[in-house]
Amino acid sequence: MSAEYRSPSEQQRAEARREQILCAAATCFRNHGFHGASIAQISKAAGMSAGHIYHYFDNKEAIIAAIVERDLEYLLTLSAQLRAARDTREAMIEHVTEGVRRSLEPDDAGLKLEVVAEAARNPQVAEIVREADRVCRASLATTLRAIRRADGHDDDDGAIDTMVELLAAMFEGLMIRGIRNPQMDRAAVARRFQATVRQLLTQP
């Protein structure tokens, strides 16, 4: 019965192994797409045999799902950080530059687009993506509401949600822009984004 016991180091090791596979898979998916990347490629990149991957994941789909789930953290952390700032509004505006830079990072963007494209046709992936998005939106909405309240505005929920959508569309759209037009003037775009976000946050 107590055969299920795992020493901490064993658990750690298993976790590290899973992480190793996920990192290798992320690279392969980025370079060849979900269906273009083979288990053989992933196992080679992870430094283990193909068969062994199936000790940690049921199948290829499960690897995709795990990768999607990992990506939830960033925006949540950011949103919490902003709320903790002295002047949340200016902290957010300040952070736009970093957000633009991040969206234009080709590796990040490539994998995220791969995930969204997969979500557009794979219901299982779609569900994970949508749940993650729901959590992110809720967090961003809270931050937005705090900013607007501090400035004396009292928006209804719908208005806040719509602001969230516009912000999300702008930064997610930038991932596509970075691929379609890699020569864009990033600094100028960052300034324009900053101005637009400021207008959005301070409008009556």
Added chain:
Amino acid sequence: MSAEYRSPSEQQRAEARREQILCAAATCFRNHGFHGASIAQISKAAGMSAGHIYHYFDNKEAIIAAIVERDLEYLLTLSAQLRAARDTREAMIEHVTEGVRRSLEPDDAGLKLEVVAEAARNPQVAEIVREADRVCRASLATTLRAIRRADGHDDDDGAIDTMVELLAAMFEGLMIRGIRNPQMDRAAVARRFQATVRQLLTQP
């Protein structure tokens, strides 16, 4: 030597056959992704044998390239239409609703995201996509400049280009939003987009 002659009906027929393949391929790519869709599937959807597809396209990559090239038309036509309108600015703002609707169309969005994701890793596709984007940007920039001039603003090229990037990011981002949050309030988002575009066009 003159064996290369084709009667008009022969040419037409061949063109129709190519189109038939491209439509079938677009559907398959949308549903299964570039690498997930097989020639067998495409040939079935196109109502011909797998081997016969190779009479019209060198290989699968060539089909992808042809599909990407077909998609250039829409924005060019739109941009020209707007410029022809009496009040270009109001015509553009008016058209935002339609643009939002289009970006949220799941089939269109799915295929376009598939293409961008492929461009992120396939240099051949990337080149086609970037050239098409360059043409679209130029057209939109001309329209934008006309609007701003009519209102007495004299922006430098960089400012116009940056406006184009912001507009493009918003609408392309909306394709992602439609997948990540299908329940969004589309009408409210359309209004918010309209207001943002108006601000962009009329700002000092």
Added chain:
DNA sequence: GGTTCTAGATTGAACGCTCATTCTATGTTA
């Protein structure tokens, strides 16, 4: 401390299948 036992980690070959592509044979049409 040395030996045996054991359970999980790991491998690599094997399986059945599907892939993109090629080839050959047959139909069609002018």
Added chain:
DNA sequence: TAACATAGAATGAGCGTTCAATCTAGAACC
């Protein structure tokens, strides 16, 4: 008859997945 359209089988490679066989490290016992 000549040239092209088309089908469908053939090819060889590679796919995701399974599995029997080994390895390894530590627990249990002497």
